Amino acid sequence: DVKVTQSSRYLVKRTGEKVFLECVQDMDHENMFWYRQDPGLGLRLIYFSYDVKMKEKGDIPEGYSVSREKKERFSLILESASTNQTSMYLCASSFRGHTNEQFFGPGTRLTVL
Amino acid sequence: SQQGEEDPQALSIQEGENATMNCSYKTSINNLQWYRQNSGRGLVHLILIRSNEREKHSGRLRVTLDTSKKSSSLLITASRAADTASYFCATPSPSNTGKLIFGQGTTLQVKP
Numbered sequence: 001d002v003k004v005t006q007s008s009r010y011l012v013k014r015t016g017e018k019v020f021l022e023c024v025q026d027m028d029h030e031n032m033f034w035y036r037q038d039p040g041l042g043l044r045l046i047y048f049s050y051d052v053k054m055k056e057k058g059d060i061p062e063g064y065s066v067s068r069e070k071k072e073r074f075s076l077i078l079e080s081a082s083t084n085q086t087s088m089y090l091c092a093s094s095f096r097g098h099t100n101e102q103f104f105g106p107g108t109r110l111t112v113l
Numbered sequence: 114s115q116q117g118e119e120d121p122q123a124l125s126i127q128e129g130e131n132a133t134m135n136c137s138y139k140t141s142i143n144n145l146q147w148y149r150q151n152s153g154r155g156l157v158h159l160i161l162i163r164s165n166e167r168e169k170h171s172g173r174l175r176v177t178l179d180t181s182k183k184s185s186s187l188l189i190t191a192s193r194a195a196d197t198a199s200y201f202c203a204t205p206s207p208s209n210t211g212k213l214i215f216g217q218g219t220t221l222q223v224k225p
Contacts, residue, residue, distance in 0.1 A: 103158070107155050
């Protein structure tokens, strides 16, 4: 079974802190994704990586950066957390190709105070 | 940009009834996927239907695709309380990079 794990299920941070969200997949997927999910707004893509060290901005990259140094790990970084970044963050991975299903992690509920 | 629009936004039914959710999209696609999300969890892939397929079944799930109307429907037959979840359709991004565009989802409540 494909497994996508995220470093924390719940996280509480203070405004201005640097926040790291980690995602690891064990199926040798080329593609990895970070989404945020907010009520009424659905899933919005923050960043996408199609290979090690390769990344592409999604729909809402402002205030975020990413790192992919190894194929199995994709990190989302909030350089200076703000209250409007309070959200559910979902990581996903897939094989390369536009027909392939995405496998999701359990999500991280981030609260920024 | 919103590719998939789902209807209804929320649905409440009794156990044993059928639940139908609809998804409309805007651009040409080669496949459409449906995902399920239990409250506070990640999404789980349910089924993929290709553009040359009209209908596909998986257990109690039936998915239809009408490319002329740019719409799809997900039918859950003989629903159970455990089917309570949000359901999302997803279509490939027109840029063909492996990205998916998700609809806003239908929240289904099945009452025991």
